[in-house]
Amino acid sequence: MGSVPEGGNPWLQFVPFVLVLAIFYFIILLPMRRKQQKVQTFLESLKVGDRVSENTIVCIVEAMKVMNEVKAGVSGTIAEVLVDTGQPVEFGTKLFRIV
Numbered sequence: 001m002g003s004v005p006e007g008g009n010p011w012l013q014f015v016p017f018v019l020v021l022a023i024f025y026f027i028i029l030l031p032m033r034r035k036q037q038k039v040q041t042f043l044e045s046l047k048v049g050d051r052v053s054e055n056t057i058v059c060i061v062e063a064m065k066v067m068n069e070v071k072a073g074v075s076g077t078i079a080e081v082l083v084d085t086g087q088p089v090e091f092g093t094k095l096f097r098i099v
Helices: 010-045
Strands: 057-063 066-071 076-081 096-098
Touching: 010 057
Parallel strands: none
Antiparallel strands: 057 066, 076 096
């Protein structure tokens, strides 16, 4: 940033910085925040005792920053949640017990 020309407004040198921050917020931070709120709402809505069908989405697993919806695969009632929120899982890990 150079010196401000005579008669110019010194605040104008901050306009590009403010624009970069605004773009960063609206393109990166806001969508991430909305996605996290959606996931949190989803997690709070599914409880032990809830009835699910084969196509009911029972959880969301994040893999390489991509959110993947996991369907129940069977009809029944959720009897037990076998993993905690945020716990790392691998392929084949049992997430719920459905009876």
